[in-house]
Amino acid sequence: MTAEVLKYTLEQVEALELAPGSEHENLEGWVPTLAGDDNLRQALEKAFDYRGDVTLTLKSGERIEAYIFNRKTGPTLAESYVHYFTPSAPEKRKVSYAEIARLEFSGKDRAAGKHWEDWVKKYNERKAAGETNIALAPEALE
Amino acid sequence: MWTVSTYVLKKKLAGKKRYPLVLMLEPLFRCSLACAGCGKVQYPPHILKKQLTSEECFAAVDECGAPMVSIPGGEPLLHPQIVEIVNGLIARKKYIYLCTNALELKKRLPEFTPSKYLTFSVHLDGQREHHDFSVCREGGYDIAVEGIQEAVKRGFRVTTNATFFDGTDPNGVRAFFDEVMGMGVEGIVLSPGYSYDKAPDQNRFMGRARVRRLFRGILSNRKPTWKFNMSPLFLEFLMGNRNYECTPWGMPAYNIFGWQKPCYLLQEGYAESYKELLETTSWEEYGVASGNPKCANCMVSCGYETTAVIDGFGSVKGFLAMVRGNFSLYRDQHALKLLSEPAPHGPLVQIEEPARNLEEANV
Secondary structure: OOOOOOOOOHHHHHOOOEOOOOOOOOOOOOOOOOOOHHHHHHHHHHHHHOOOOEEEEEOOOOEEEEEEEEEEOOOOHHHOEEEEEOOOOOOOEEEEHHHEEEEEOOOOOOOOOOOHHHHHHHHHHHHHOOOOOOEOOOOOOO | OHHHHHHHHHHHHOOOOOOOOEEEEOOEOOOOOOOOOOOOOOOOHHHHOOEOOHHHHHHHHHHHOOOEEEEOOOOHHHOOOHHHHHHHHHHOOOEEEEEEOOOOHHHHHHHOOOOOOEEEEEEOOOOHHHHHHHOOEOOHHHHHHHHHHHHHHOOOEEEEEEEEOOOOOHHHHHHHHHHHHHOOOOEEEEEEOOOOOOOOOOOOOEOHHHHHHHHHHHHOOOOOOOOEOOOHHHHHHHOOOOOOOOOOOOOOEEEOOEEEEEOOOOEEEEEOOHHHHHHHOOHHHOOHHHOOHHHOOOOOHHHHHHHHHHHHHHOHHHHHHHHHHHHOOOOOHHHHHHHHOOOOOOOOOOOOOOOOOOOOOOO
């Protein structure tokens, strides 16, 4: 848990009627400024939370399209790593924070949209139009 | 029950502080449904195409050592080696709960062999109209029920599992219990929804007070025909009759990313081994007593049913309460009154904020 997150008392928790939920940050397309260690660490923390691919540009000039699924942080950037999958390689890979020069939230945010309200609206419209067998289909994987 | 009770007792006698009860083995995230608001399967296509190999599944099961393995997903029947995985786990004498939306169940049943170790846990969120709306697919209920009926006919063990969100009509749920028991299933599994960080919709998740009120309405004044495939003490917890703390290490989750920290619901990182998960997770930062807002509305079985099971098998008092719970119908006049209140809305889950009195269940 990060330091800025408020803690609840037990009494507050037990009395909750609705879960507070969480704000969804719109990060798609964002290129954070990586001026300093803290900026880099914060941006990679957001990349870990992001449900889309990012593009990492290393100090060597290599560009990696990656889905970052984990990070392990140490006292220095050289001892901190992001763990990722690429679209083309089957195995897990990792790269040190110290090697990263640029980060872009380049891929589609798969957690954005798809609200319950959108489904209800769509359902009612299609039903009113006389449609039957109304359904949402999973997105194509290609 | 014997396997679980001896397992818990052995761990207790060995002085083990943290041990797993159920491994949540997610062999893939791909799903054949596209439920609006789902917080589990939002990944880029190349991640959705990945899956654990049979060997990776067996290695995780062997390392973890839990006596029960739940196989959720995604949709496990989409995994090309799912039969091999299931057979390998049966050979290891693990009790398996294969969680499926059952869209493919009827077709795939001939590939499986009935076993006391294998249970198909079919996702059904309520009666036909409610379930279809919940999973965003008209006709989904009928297909799932066909799968259930065929599985029962072929001698498989079958349970249903349902998740309830804000606005659920308790009377509709009770009618649903009558329906599913009539299908010949062994028991019912149920859970309140949890507000995953990644769920696109955050407005349908109940806080603990509302969960207790809903489940008190649903689970009090039970019909003798209803059977639940859950700890009776956990059900009492949902009804507001018991206070439990979370046991996040009790149902560890393993998937293509590794061992998920700290639990099946939160994704705060991954460990490469179960041992690393146990040793490197700051367990004191989770559970309702920690004050962590991410745990504030959680009353989900993966955190609290382990606590209930350990309570039930870990002491004479707990065991007696569990036995009593198995036979009690939980008669409760106040809960009857809750049932006679006007439904928050019609048979379908709607999105309007219900304008009803927020009466606490345990008064």
